[in-house]
Amino acid sequence: MSGKKKSVADIVSYCQEIFDDINFGYARKWKAAKPGRKVVGFLPVYVPLELIHAAGCLPLGIFGGGDQMEVIHGDAYYQSYICRIPRSTIELGVTNRLDVADGMLFPFVCDVIRNLSGMWKIMFPNVWTKFFDTPQNFDANIGGTYYQQELLELKEGLEQLTGRKISDADIQRSIKIYNENRKVVREVYAFRAKEPWKAPASEVYLMMRAGLLIDVEEHTQLMKDYMAAASAEDRPKRDNVRIAIFGSFCEQPPLNLIKSIEMAGCYVVEDDYALVNRFLTVDVPTSGDPLEALSTTYLKHSVETSCKYVPVEEDKGKFHIAAVKACGAEGVIYATPSFCDPALLDRPMVCGRLSEAGIPYISFKYAENSGQMQPIREQAGTFADSIKLWS
Amino acid sequence: MSAEAVKEASMEMQKKMIAKNYDAITSKHETGRKVASTFVPGNLNELLMCFDIVNNLPEINAIQAGMRKASGGYIMEAEKTGHSEDVCTYVKCDIGQMSKGNIAPNGKPYPNPDVLMLSYTGCYTFMKWFELLREQYKCPTLMLHVPYEGDGHSTKNMRDYLVKQLKEVVIPGLEQVSGVKFDIDRLRQYLRNSAKAEDDLVWCLEQGKKKPSPIDAYFGGVYYIGPIFTAFRGTEDAVGYYEMLRKEVQGRIENHQGPLTPEGTYFNDQKYRLVVEGPPNWTNFREFWKMFYDEGAVVVASSYTKVGGLYDQGFRHDPDNPLESLADYCLGCYTNLNLPTRVDLLAKYVEEYEADGLLINSIKSCNSFSAGQLMIMKEVERRTGKPGAFIETDLVDPRYFSAANVKNRLESYFQMIEQKRRGGGSKTVAA
Numbered sequence: 001m002s003g004k005k006k007s008v009a010d011i012v013s014y015c016q017e018i019f020d021d022i023n024f025g026y027a028r029k030w031k032a033a034k035p036g037r038k039v040v041g042f043l044p045v046y047v048p049l050e051l052i053h054a055a056g057c058l059p060l061g062i063f064g065g066g067d068q069m070e071v072i073h074g075d076a077y078y079q080s081y082i083c084r085i086p087r088s089t090i091e092l093g094v095t096n097r098l099d100v101a102d103g104m105l106f107p108f109v110c111d112v113i114r115n116l117s118g119m120w121k122i123m124f125p126n127v128w129t130k131f132f133d134t135p136q137n138f139d140a141n142i143g144g145t146y147y148q149q150e151l152l153e154l155k156e157g158l159e160q161l162t163g164r165k166i167s168d169a170d171i172q173r174s175i176k177i178y179n180e181n182r183k184v185v186r187e188v189y190a191f192r193a194k195e196p197w198k199a200p201a202s203e204v205y206l207m208m209r210a211g212l213l214i215d216v217e218e219h220t221q222l223m224k225d226y227m228a229a230a231s232a233e234d235r236p237k238r239d240n241v242r243i244a245i246f247g248s249f250c251e252q253p254p255l256n257l258i259k260s261i262e263m264a265g266c267y268v269v270e271d272d273y274a275l276v277n278r279f280l281t282v283d284v285p286t287s288g289d290p291l292e293a294l295s296t297t298y299l300k301h302s303v304e305t306s307c308k309y310v311p312v313e314e315d316k317g318k319f320h321i322a323a324v325k326a327c328g329a330e331g332v333i334y335a336t337p338s339f340c341d342p343a344l345l346d347r348p349m350v351c352g353r354l355s356e357a358g359i360p361y362i363s364f365k366y367a368e369n370s371g372q373m374q375p376i377r378e379q380a381g382t383f384a385d386s387i388k389l390w391s
Numbered sequence: 392m393s394a395e396a397v398k399e400a401s402m403e404m405q406k407k408m409i410a411k412n413y414d415a416i417t418s419k420h421e422t423g424r425k426v427a428s429t430f431v432p433g434n435l436n437e438l439l440m441c442f443d444i445v446n447n448l449p450e451i452n453a454i455q456a457g458m459r460k461a462s463g464g465y466i467m468e469a470e471k472t473g474h475s476e477d478v479c480t481y482v483k484c485d486i487g488q489m490s491k492g493n494i495a496p497n498g499k500p501y502p503n504p505d506v507l508m509l510s511y512t513g514c515y516t517f518m519k520w521f522e523l524l525r526e527q528y529k530c531p532t533l534m535l536h537v538p539y540e541g542d543g544h545s546t547k548n549m550r551d552y553l554v555k556q557l558k559e560v561v562i563p564g565l566e567q568v569s570g571v572k573f574d575i576d577r578l579r580q581y582l583r584n585s586a587k588a589e590d591d592l593v594w595c596l597e598q599g600k601k602k603p604s605p606i607d608a609y610f611g612g613v614y615y616i617g618p619i620f621t622a623f624r625g626t627e628d629a630v631g632y633y634e635m636l637r638k639e640v641q642g643r644i645e646n647h648q649g650p651l652t653p654e655g656t657y658f659n660d661q662k663y664r665l666v667v668e669g670p671p672n673w674t675n676f677r678e679f680w681k682m683f684y685d686e687g688a689v690v691v692a693s694s695y696t697k698v699g700g701l702y703d704q705g706f707r708h709d710p711d712n713p714l715e716s717l718a719d720y721c722l723g724c725y726t727n728l729n730l731p732t733r734v735d736l737l738a739k740y741v742e743e744y745e746a747d748g749l750l751i752n753s754i755k756s757c758n759s760f761s762a763g764q765l766m767i768m769k770e771v772e773r774r775t776g777k778p779g780a781f782i783e784t785d786l787v788d789p790r791y792f793s794a795a796n797v798k799n800r801l802e803s804y805f806q807m808i809e810q811k812r813r814g815g816g817s818k819t820v821a822a
């Protein structure tokens with residue numbers, strides 16, 4: 001995106017364009033700009049983008065097909081009782097929209113994505129396809145040792161894909177770039193939590209989703225420009241309640257759903273949409289062994305989400321409660337994709353802990369192509385009213 | 392189903408073993424023995440035995456509840472308390488049963504476990520399941536994270552990770568819970584027993600290659616795998632059970648008999664030979680089975696009989712490498728294999744067991760099995776040239792067993808096999 005001083009509208013429409021483009025035009029252009037460039041797609045919920053970047057590849061965040069793509073072939077691969085993201089991802093694949101991706105990473109999130117990794121191997125034998133695992137044992141000596149070796153194997157896979165070695169210095173450089181990106185992401189979230197009327201959830205969402213489809217440094221700059229433009233803009237403050245959204249880390253809701261929540265009188269001040277760029281909560285050390293640095297940060301400083309084991313019972317939900325308190329949310333909307341086992345099995349536990357902490361919540365399910373927003377608007381509206389009434 | 396099922400001696404023996412184990416569980420306060428809750432795929436039975444710990448398996452309890460027609464009520468109970476209608480019904484059956492007094496099949500209440508032994512393999516739901524139980528029981532939870540074989544094989548790193556967890560987390564944890572010191576020679580002895588029983592199990596399963604098949608590798612198969620997959624692998628009882636089972640199968644071979652049906656007749660007139668993928672339905676188990684033998688269909692091989700280990704592909708517990716072999720066992724359970732490996736295995740079964748095709752029973756509850764099964768079916772059809780079919784049921788939720796639908800689909804499938812035999816083209820029977 002060129003030009004000097006950008007308005008909020010410019011930035012948002014640029015992000016919307018990237019978000020809407022299910023042919024991944026940006027990645028295609030990026031790839032065509034220099035011979036030998038490779039694109040590596042990844043699915044939710046976390047992969048170390050630093051390694052893909054250090055390999056000179058563009059990491060491409062695949063979050064299904066959204067609500068604009070008609071799924072024709074994908075349904076033939078999945079029963080009705082399986083969530084939607086794998087079928088729309090298959091649709092992206094069989095319609096050649098994803099042919100831009102030379103590699104695909106399928107992280108540890110759940111059995112559906114896990115099995116999809118094998119399907120991809122069968123369907124697209126020319127694409128480098130890898131299931132990427134992270135440890136559920138968080139002891140540096142046990143899970144850490146395992147994870148560092150997994151990172152090494154990922155690095156070697158990327159080296160084979162590109163035909164060039166990745167040095168420690170390459171990874172450290174990328175870590176720095178991603179540390180900066182994560183810092184600015186946190187700033188955007190803090191900015192929104194402070195003055196949510198200036199940074200509506202739908203705008204922040206578009207910017208984060210676009211960020212997973214474009215060059216990381218461009219994204220960092222885009223967020224800085226956005227904050228500058230948004231803080232300068234005079235937007236009216238409404239009598240909305242402040243809410244946090246959890247449960248939406250994998251299949252994403254349609255943009256209209258996010259807008260509907262806002263229209264129903266809620267300011268979203270925290271969320272777990274497309275967690276990748278917030279999965280690590282602190283800077284990754286830039287000195288020493290970079291794989292060890294990535295591993296240690298993952299083990300000690302990553303978010304609590306449904307695909308991770310919580311070793312100590314008392315800690316369950318603590319992360320969510322702390323996040324609610326930190327952003328000053330008055331309530332939680334636990335919104336999950338239909339048929340999402342990890343999020344739905346977690347729901348009673350996390351919501352139980354919220355209740356114990358006196359945090360009101362509601363929950364509902366969605367699909368990435370949900371069309372009917374009226375019930376959600378009503379539910380969110382009633383929730384907002386009840387918070388106003390009792391606070 | 393009104394009449395009592397007719398049982399062979401091995402079935403009676405297994406029934407007694409199960410009853411004894413339930414008694415050991417429910418009498419823990421009198422005997423002072425410790426009880427672990429743990430899962431079937433990747434269970435560490437021999438290791439638990441080294442600490443005199445009794446093994447209670449919530450999946451098996453759910454199956455028992457399903458067969459006794461109690462699971463539907465338990466599931467509804469769990470849904471009333473906020474559990475989603477979308478998630479695994481084993482979990483809800485277990486949780487609903489807890490809130491309904493948690494009564495074991497022997498009529499006595501289940502005591503709270505002393506430890507949740509979370510050795511999960513092949514499915515992430517296990518992890519959440521024990522997080523949920525942990526909230527209720529407030530007992531120690533020992534986790535053994537088993538990595539998924541995403542590239543179709545295990546690696547040294549995975550194995551080392553497992554052995555390290557066993558040495559540094561699981562064994563010290565079990566020592567603490569039980570107060571018993573770990574003795575690796577005791578483990579070796581149990582593993583020796585396991586390997587012996589595994590040899591006999593494999594022999595029995597492989598008899599499905601004969602015509603007529605003396606076994607049913609799905610409905611009968613769930614009995615054959617019972618002891619090895621649950622609380623008995625490593626025991627002398629299991630060794631005895633498999634010797635007996637082997638003799639029974641041998642006897643049927645000599646008499647050119649098929650497997651015994653629950654109605655007490657030998658199923659000799661076998662028209663169709665099937666490979667089945669996916670777990671069975673438990674709420675209507677006998678009705679479901681009858682739909683097969685009534686039409687002359689015998690199951691000659693199945694993937695469900697591999698969820699607790701792929702012994703037929705050569706794996707054996709190894710007393711010379713005890714911890715490493717426990718690691719390899721966990722890594723190699725069926726649902727921990729990636730999709731291409733599952734396809735290879737099923738296609739191999741269709742060919743080696745000279746089956747007419749692959750039937751998939753897709754389980755609504757179970758993403759671990761079900762996500763990707765339509766592709767599995769297409770791939771196996773493509774590779775073997777044999778028609779596939781797809782039916783949908785659930786494990787223990789009776790709301791998702793539609794007898795008429797299943798029956799219709801099976802009938803069309805058998806017609807299709809006939810057609811194929813007469814030289815017609817293959818077409819898929821799908822949802």
Ligand code: SF4
Binds near residue numbers: 109337
């Ligand atoms: S939406 Fe849930 S069930 Fe579906 S792939 Fe994502 S994590 Fe898995």
Ligand code: SF4
Binds near residue numbers: 479482516517757786
């Ligand atoms: S999802 Fe499937 S494998 Fe996992 S616990 Fe439920 S039935 Fe078992």
